Amino acid sequence: xxxxxxxxxxxxxxxxxxxxxxxxxxxxxxxxxxxxxxxxxxxxxxxxxxxxxxxxxxxxxxxxxxxxxxxxxxxxxxxxxxxxxxxxxxxxxxxxxxxxxxxxxxxxxxxxxxxxxxxxxxxxxxxxxxxxxxxxxxxxxxxxxxxxxxxxxxxxxxxxxxxxxxxxxxxxxxxxxxxxxxxxxxxxxxxxxxxxxxxxxxxxxxxxxxxxxxxxxxxxxxxxxxxxxxxxxxxxxxxxxxxxxxxxxxxxxxxxxxxxxxxxxxxxxxxxxxxxxxxxxxxxxxxxxxxxxxxxxxxxxxxxxxxxxxxxxxxxxxxxxxxxxxxxxxxxxxxxxxxxxxxxxxxxxxxxx
Amino acid sequence: xxxxxxxxxxxxxxxxxxxxxxxxxxxxxxxxxxxxxxxxxxxxxxxxxxxxxxxxxxxxxxxxxxxxxxxxxxxxxxxxxxxxxxxxxxxxxxxxxxxxxxxxxxxxxxxxxxxxxxxxxxxxxxxxxxxxxxxxxxxxxxxxxxxxxxxxxxxxxxxxxxxxxxxxxxxxxxxxxxxxxxxxxxxxxxxxxxxxxxxxxxxxxxxxxxxxxxxxxxxxxxxxxxxxxxxxxxxxxxxxxxxxxxxxxxxxxxxxxxxxxxxxxxxxxxxxxxxxxxxxxxxxxxxxxxxxxxxxxxxxxxxxxxxxxxxxxxxxxxxxxxxxxxxxxxxxxxxxxxxxxxxxxxxxxxxxxxxxxxxxxxxxxxxxxxxxxxxxxxxxxxxxxxxxxxxxxxx
Numbered sequence: 001x002x003x004x005x006x007x008x009x010x011x012x013x014x015x016x017x018x019x020x021x022x023x024x025x026x027x028x029x030x031x032x033x034x035x036x037x038x039x040x041x042x043x044x045x046x047x048x049x050x051x052x053x054x055x056x057x058x059x060x061x062x063x064x065x066x067x068x069x070x071x072x073x074x075x076x077x078x079x080x081x082x083x084x085x086x087x088x089x090x091x092x093x094x095x096x097x098x099x100x101x102x103x104x105x106x107x108x109x110x111x112x113x114x115x116x117x118x119x120x121x122x123x124x125x126x127x128x129x130x131x132x133x134x135x136x137x138x139x140x141x142x143x144x145x146x147x148x149x150x151x152x153x154x155x156x157x158x159x160x161x162x163x164x165x166x167x168x169x170x171x172x173x174x175x176x177x178x179x180x181x182x183x184x185x186x187x188x189x190x191x192x193x194x195x196x197x198x199x200x201x202x203x204x205x206x207x208x209x210x211x212x213x214x215x216x217x218x219x220x221x222x223x224x225x226x227x228x229x230x231x232x233x234x235x236x237x238x239x240x241x242x243x244x245x246x247x248x249x250x251x252x253x254x255x256x257x258x259x260x261x262x263x264x265x266x267x268x269x270x271x272x273x274x275x276x277x278x279x280x281x282x283x284x285x286x287x288x289x290x291x292x293x294x295x296x297x298x299x300x301x302x303x304x305x306x307x308x309x310x311x312x313x314x315x316x317x318x319x320x321x322x323x324x325x326x327x328x329x330x331x332x333x334x335x336x337x338x339x340x341x342x343x344x345x346x347x348x349x350x351x352x353x
Numbered sequence: 354x355x356x357x358x359x360x361x362x363x364x365x366x367x368x369x370x371x372x373x374x375x376x377x378x379x380x381x382x383x384x385x386x387x388x389x390x391x392x393x394x395x396x397x398x399x400x401x402x403x404x405x406x407x408x409x410x411x412x413x414x415x416x417x418x419x420x421x422x423x424x425x426x427x428x429x430x431x432x433x434x435x436x437x438x439x440x441x442x443x444x445x446x447x448x449x450x451x452x453x454x455x456x457x458x459x460x461x462x463x464x465x466x467x468x469x470x471x472x473x474x475x476x477x478x479x480x481x482x483x484x485x486x487x488x489x490x491x492x493x494x495x496x497x498x499x500x501x502x503x504x505x506x507x508x509x510x511x512x513x514x515x516x517x518x519x520x521x522x523x524x525x526x527x528x529x530x531x532x533x534x535x536x537x538x539x540x541x542x543x544x545x546x547x548x549x550x551x552x553x554x555x556x557x558x559x560x561x562x563x564x565x566x567x568x569x570x571x572x573x574x575x576x577x578x579x580x581x582x583x584x585x586x587x588x589x590x591x592x593x594x595x596x597x598x599x600x601x602x603x604x605x606x607x608x609x610x611x612x613x614x615x616x617x618x619x620x621x622x623x624x625x626x627x628x629x630x631x632x633x634x635x636x637x638x639x640x641x642x643x644x645x646x647x648x649x650x651x652x653x654x655x656x657x658x659x660x661x662x663x664x665x666x667x668x669x670x671x672x673x674x675x676x677x678x679x680x681x682x683x684x685x686x687x688x689x690x691x692x693x694x695x696x697x698x699x700x701x702x703x704x705x706x707x708x709x710x711x712x713x714x715x716x717x718x719x720x721x722x723x724x725x726x727x728x729x730x731x732x733x734x735x736x737x738x739x740x741x742x743x744x745x746x747x748x
Contacts, residue, residue, distance in 0.1 A: 033445060034441040034442075034444065034445045035427070035438045035439075035441045035442035035445060037441075038437055038438045038441050039438060042434055042438075090747060161528075161529075162457075162458070162483075162529050163457065163458045163461055163483070163488070165461060165465070165483070165488050165489070169465060169466075169469055171469070238434075241434070241437070242433055242434055242436070242437040242462040242465070243437075243461075243462065243465045244433060244458075244461050244462055244465065246433070246458060249433060291428070292427075292428075305389050305390045305428065306390045
């Protein structure tokens with residue numbers, strides 16, 4: 001089977017997923033509410049991060065608890081590059097003078113942040129990718145703890161545990177939309193590339209893959225660096241979405257939120273990664289509205305505060321009980337073909353015809 | 354295309370649930386983008402209740418500029434990203450004043466949203482200099498007093514009134530607030546002739562034991578005249594208990610963070626323990642209006658104020674409303690200009706001053722609460738002799 005045919009058969013997935021995001025953006029534009037706009041920005045950032053996770057976890061089958069560290073690296077890099085130099089002088093006196101003098105537009109900074117995070121993923125991955133299974137997961141968790149400790153204590157450069165402020169806030173939706181679409185296409189391109197196919201082969205049949213000449217640590221490293229870069233992009237955009245970064249934003253809370261969205265959607269599917277975020281975020285939003293109170297006739301109906309987290313937890317448990325492989329399992333969203341539904345089993349996932 | 358159908362349904366529902374905000378010309382709106390759930394709720398709720406008391410008083414007296422004050426709220430869920438949304442949400446609901454969380458870190462996203470929208474924002478009780486011009490922008494204020502003023506107040510008061518000369522400084526470097534108290538102490542100490550620092554140490558709020566630090570205090574040639582303890586709840590209780598259990602009886606000076614009697618039973622018969630407060634929750638405030646406020650608070654909320662941190666909420670609405678009256682408008686720049694003109698503006702919790710450089714209090718009257726045998730009472734009041742300069746605060 002040739003490469004072009006894989007491309008043609010699978011390109012519908014990223015296109016459809018992107019169209020769903022574009023549709024969400026259009027709805028947001030039509031509603032014109034600023035908090036809803038911010039909710040969508042949040043959603044797109046989560047899409048970027050979960051797609052980042054998927055690139056590594058989905059293709060390698062190794063669960064990583066450490067990817068939030070790359071979001072942290074990206075977020076702080078964006079802060080260093082975009083805070084007005086005058087503020088940097090007082091807030092972060094330990095920055096090297098060339099970095100303290102730099103003042104870049106947010107999109108340039110976001111790209112540099114992605115490269116920076118990808119570079120560190122490459123360095124750490126070089127060591128970590130020799131491990132497999134639970135050992136690799138624990139090592140990535142150690143990576144997260146290490147980055148968090150450094151960023152919490154290197155006060156003159158990162159501001160320590162205090163908030164770093166002065167990051168220009170970007171409230172327009174489209175940069176986030178573009179970044180999310182880019183992330184989806186990067187994930188797709190990697191998945192159908194030689195490296196992606198080899199990595200999935202190694203995930204499903206490591207022995208056979210090695211026997212076929214696949215260098216597993218190397219293929220994992222490619223995915224790790226790429227996913228680190230996408231996480232870095234997500235972290236940078238997160239910084240621009242609220243204008244503040246702190247080390248504890250990029251720690252356990254974000255790690256488990258993004259991981260659970262990936263698990264609920266389906267770890268081994270790009271569709272699962274994207275739609276897991278979309279569906280869970282919309283669910284959260286609906287519960288928020290119910291918490292805030294919905295007018296029904298003359299009275300208003302409201303759920304008690306805090307119920308949102310509980311209901312969300314219960315729904316996630318139910319989903320995983322009914323569909324242990326996540327909502328989408330290994331299926332991808334594709335165009336319907338005669339005799340098939342909207343989602344098809346991924347015959348394109350590298351399994352031989 | 355079952356999946357698409359489901360998605361469309363979800364989208365349709367979410368569209369229906371969003372109701373457009375309507376601006377109302379006959380009311381003035383105060384928006385609370387504060388925590389209604391999560392750990393910050395414990396700090397935000399009491400101060401917000403106090404703010405509501407002042408709003409009710411103003412509405413009962415005919416409103417502000419002849420208009421009633423309307424309140425809108427949004428929950429930050431003690432989360433920064435939600436905080437930004439909550440800020441935008443109350444702005445969309447027409448807030449003229451955006452009130453944000455007590456803590457700088459958690460209030461900043463909403464305050465930054467307000468700043469970007471050109472609205473006045475007030476931190477309910479943040480005590481970092483960043484909560485204002487320095488960390489948000491020219492339309493942002495804090496209703497409390499800088500942490501540094503607490504440390505400076507205790508140092509000077511202990512020097513003048515307790516004859517303390519040899520100070521020991523014990524810092525819990527967990528939060529900016531703790532560091533702020535000790536920064537103020539550090540600034541004040543060199544100004545006190547022949548007062549000296551005989552030792553200093555640090556610990557972390559969640560340290561189970563501070564035995565090492567206590568050993569160093571015990572091994573000093575003579576017990577210090579006063580220990581400046583820069584810490585906060587929950588670790589403060591354990592630290593205080595260990596210091597007293599080790600037989601150190603020297604006066605302990607604190608920040609306002611340890612105010613309240615809810616924890617005193619954990620350290621039985623605590624004595625020689627001093628806390629600066631903006632107003633007394635113990636019913637012995639020299640100003641009868643404070644005691645009256647406490648009673649109102651009890652009627653409205655069903656409980657006594659748990660600490661002095663309820664008071665800044667009341668002060669905030671009081672000052673902002675005065676500025677609106679004087680500006681004859683809720684326009685942000687006009688209100689900020691009036692707030693910045695306030696010099697020693699009286700409130701029932703002491704005077705307040707804002708300047709174009711500092712939207713916070715770098716000098717304020719504090720009541721000194723002395724805990725003797727587990728009983729807190731107001732014994733004195735103190736205002737530091739000079740305001741702490743912004744340069745000393747910005748380190």
